[in-house]
Amino acid sequence: MEVLYPICCGMDVHKKTVVACLLTQQGARVRKEVRTFGTTTGELLAMRQWLLEGGCAHTAMESTGIYWKPIFNVLEGHLSVLLVNAQHIKAVPGRKSDVMDCEWIAQLLRHGLLRGSFVPDARIRELRDLTRYRTKLTQQQSSVANRIQKVLEDANIKMGSVASDVLGKSGLAMIEAIIEGVTDAQALSELAQGRLKSKKGLLKEALEGRVTDHHRFLLRELLDQFKYLEQAISRASQQIEEKSRPFEDAVRRLDTLPGVDRVTAEKFIAEIGVEMSQFPTDHQLASWAGMCPGNNESAGKHKSGKTRKGSRWLRSALTEAAWAASRTKKTYLKARYHRLAARRGKKRALVAVGHTLLVMAYHILREGTTYRELGEGFFDRLHAQRLTNRLVKKLESLGHKVTLEPCSAAG
Numbered sequence: 001m002e003v004l005y006p007i008c009c010g011m012d013v014h015k016k017t018v019v020a021c022l023l024t025q026q027g028a029r030v031r032k033e034v035r036t037f038g039t040t041t042g043e044l045l046a047m048r049q050w051l052l053e054g055g056c057a058h059t060a061m062e063s064t065g066i067y068w069k070p071i072f073n074v075l076e077g078h079l080s081v082l083l084v085n086a087q088h089i090k091a092v093p094g095r096k097s098d099v100m101d102c103e104w105i106a107q108l109l110r111h112g113l114l115r116g117s118f119v120p121d122a123r124i125r126e127l128r129d130l131t132r133y134r135t136k137l138t139q140q141q142s143s144v145a146n147r148i149q150k151v152l153e154d155a156n157i158k159m160g161s162v163a164s165d166v167l168g169k170s171g172l173a174m175i176e177a178i179i180e181g182v183t184d185a186q187a188l189s190e191l192a193q194g195r196l197k198s199k200k201g202l203l204k205e206a207l208e209g210r211v212t213d214h215h216r217f218l219l220r221e222l223l224d225q226f227k228y229l230e231q232a233i234s235r236a237s238q239q240i241e242e243k244s245r246p247f248e249d250a251v252r253r254l255d256t257l258p259g260v261d262r263v264t265a266e267k268f269i270a271e272i273g274v275e276m277s278q279f280p281t282d283h284q285l286a287s288w289a290g291m292c293p294g295n296n297e298s299a300g301k302h303k304s305g306k307t308r309k310g311s312r313w314l315r316s317a318l319t320e321a322a323w324a325a326s327r328t329k330k331t332y333l334k335a336r337y338h339r340l341a342a343r344r345g346k347k348r349a350l351v352a353v354g355h356t357l358l359v360m361a362y363h364i365l366r367e368g369t370t371y372r373e374l375g376e377g378f379f380d381r382l383h384a385q386r387l388t389n390r391l392v393k394k395l396e397s398l399g400h401k402v403t404l405e406p407c408s409a410a411g
Contacts, residue, residue: 001111009051010106011061013068015039020047021102022054023110034102039067044074051079060109062086062101063117072119082109082116089114118288120273127243128270132313134236135267141229148175148222155215158206162199167226170196178211179220240266250274253364256371257357258333259325264317268361271314276366282359289314291355307351318354325353332374333357339379 006025011018017036024031033054037047051059059075060082061068068083075081084105092113095104108114120128145167149160152175159174160166167175173191182188189203196203244251247269254265272285279285286292290310326337326349333353340349360371380387392402 003110004112005058005110007055007057008106008109009056009059010102010104010109011059011071012101012105013061013064013071015067018044018047018071019100019102020051020059021100021106022051022056023103023106024054032103034100039070041070041074044071048074048078051075058082058109060084060105060114060116062089062105076122082114083119084114085117118278123243123246124270124273127240127247127266128313130236130240130243131267131270134233134240135313135316137229137233137236141226141233144222144226144229148219148226151215151218151222152209155211156209157211158209159203162202162206163196169193172223174207175219175223179216179223181216183211237263244269247274250365253368253370254361257321257325257360257364258328258331258371258373259321259323259357260361261324264321267313267317271311271317272361272365274365276362279362282362285362286355286358289318289358291315291318291351291358314358315354318357319350321357322350322353325357326350330376332376332378335376335379 003025007023009020009022011020016039018039019034019036022033022035024033035047035050037043056079058080061071061084063083063085072081072083089105089108092108105114119125149166152159152166157178159171163171165171170191170193173193174188177188177191185204185207188207189200192200192203244266250269251262251265254260254268255262257265260268272279272289276285279288283292287308288310290308290312291314293307322333322337325331325333328334333356336356337349337353340352344352364370388404392404395402
């Protein structure tokens with residue numbers, strides 16, 4: 001088998017140690033040297049120096065949890081680092097049971113049998129950390145909001161039955177007043193603002209509850225936590241906006257997609273970057289993201305086509321965007337969602353629309369263009385004759401005789 005890298009290194013990464021196997025071609029022989037290093041910065045720098053002194057320019061390691069990140073950061077820019085999915089390594093046949101992990105990785109790298117995972121540059125990785133952190137904060141805030149609603153229901157405060165947003169300006173003012181000891185429902189309803197003022201009568205009835213000191217304590221704790229998370233989300237958003245400034249043009253172009261706002265566009269860029277060269281086709285990007293049907297065929301029979309495990313962060317963002325796009329007015333994506341939901345169900349339709357959004361985002365980033373709306377009637381125009389035949393058949397089944405005459409072109 002052809003040797004692509006005469007000098008290379010395979011690494012077996014653990015929490016506290018890294019076992020590195022350096023293979024060096026010496027004529028017809030291959031010299032193997034195995035060393036174990038710690039994962040502290042000093043130890044990793046010593047490992048890097050050892051590899052450079054040995055003339056090594058290519059290394060490979062498995063993507064083990066988060067333990068690969070410090071090693072990647074130390075070696076990046078000094079050596080070519082290949083991050084490999086563990087499933088790909090296991091799929092390569094020929095391993096003997098007495099070969100160490102690091103040596104096996106080195107041998108596969110030496111012959112070019114490893115395929116690297118997508119690792120964006122440092123700027124995108126920092127943006128990715130921030131967007132994922134903001135997502136977690138938002139999820140925590142939603143959980144706290146649900147807890148507040150639960151305490152209000154326990155106190156028989158039915159604010160959620162009248163106000164669409166219990167934690168809006170009006171809702172927060174009323175909850176603050178309840179915590180301070182106000183029990184008069186009329187006085188609480190007077191705190192309504194905006195359109196909620198027209199519902200003061202309903203509010204008065206909904207705010208007649210049985211609030212105890214126990215409820216006030218829980219509401220105070222939960223409300224403080226809610227406000228802290230709100231401030232943390234705001235700080236994270238400011239940092240994300242600063243980090244995404246170099247990619248402002250890409251964010252603006254992705255924002256033209258139906259169902260995609262600035263927050264979602266930032267998530268897209270954080271997960272897939274702005275350079276699409278790492279994904280030769282949109283099909284490969286969709287497969288990497290886990291937004292396409294699985295390919296499970298045996299003996300000519302198609303088995304389960306469930307989607308594979310991909311990037312759960314990107315998948316979540318695409319699903320949210322697909323749901324928002326399905327509720328837009330007179331758009332191609334809305335028509336696509338309802339067309340698929342009628343036959344395949346709402347969940348499959350959301351995944352399909354998410355896949356379409358991902359393909360659109362791929363071409364927008366790759367070609368430097370913006371979204372062009374096809375319209376809600378795109379599928380009717382695409383299959384005009386099929387739609388005509390179906391409607392004629394439907395009318396005939398209702399007992400009508402149908403004669404079709406083409407309309408003259410408008411002058």
